[in-house]
Structures are given as C-alpha cells and as structure tokens.
Amino acid sequence: MYYKYVMSMPLYRQEKDFEHLGVKISRTTMASWIIYCAENYFLPMYEYLHRKLLKRRYLMADETPIQVLKEEGRRPQSKSYVWLVRTGFSVIHQPGQMPV
Numbered sequence: 001m002y003y004k005y006v007m008s009m010p011l012y013r014q015e016k017d018f019e020h021l022g023v024k025i026s027r028t029t030m031a032s033w034i035i036y037c038a039e040n041y042f043l044p045m046y047e048y049l050h051r052k053l054l055k056r057r058y059l060m061a062d063e064t065p066i067q068v069l070k071e072e073g074r075r076p077q078s079k080s081y082v083w084l085v086r087t088g089f090s091v092i093h094q095p096g097q098m099p100v
Contacts, residue, residue, distance in 0.1 A: 001034055052100045056087045 003009040011027035018025045053059060062084040069076050087100045 001037060004030075004034070049100060053085060053087060056100065058088055059085055060088060061085045 003014055004011060011030050014030060015025065015027045064082045064084070065079050066082055067076065068074070068078075068080045071078070071080065074080075
C-alpha cells in the first residue's frame with residue numbers, strides 16, 4: 001500500500017519488482033489485500049473522523065472530477081468525483097478544537 005499510494009507505483013510495476021526478486025505475487029492478490037485493509041482497518045477510522053466532522057459548526061468541501069476506468073455499468077468517459085471535507089480552525093468559535 002505504501003508503494004501504491006505514497007510512492008505512486010501501480011500494482012503491475014510492483015508485481016514486476018517482486019518477480020525480479022524471485023517472489024510471485026499477482027496484482028490481483030495485492031489488490032485484494034488493499035481492499036481488505038480498506039474495509040477492516042481504514043473504514044473504522046473513516047467513520048470516526050466522519051462523526052467528528054459532523055459535530056463541527058462549519059465544514060469546507062472540495063469536489064474534484066476524476067476518471068475511473070473499468071467501473072461497472074459506466075463508460076470510462078463518465079465523470080466521477082472525489083470529495084475532500086474538512087473543518088476550519090477558529091479560536092473564537094471553537095476554542096481548543098483543532099481542524100479535522
């Protein structure tokens with residue numbers, strides 16, 4: 001996951017790197033590991049942060065269009081979106097609360 005999301009290395013390149021080291025790990029296997037981690041480790045953290053966000057008085061949001069290839073039931077030319085939501089920092093209105 002580190003190489004995919006921090007180092008921006010696609011799974012097919014990681015698969016080739018492992019092959020050079022003599023280890024056969026398919027990108028399908030790596031993708032299933034990522035899905036497992038997202039569902040079992042990141043989802044609870046996401047839900048916790050979501051609850052914290054909803055308790056705040058003000059939220060800021062950004063909507064960014066992205067292209068998703070091979071999305072079931074949609075053409076690659078369809079628009080998909082990523083939303084980023086965060087709070088602001090206001091000592092006056094919310095003393096002691098850091099941004100989420």
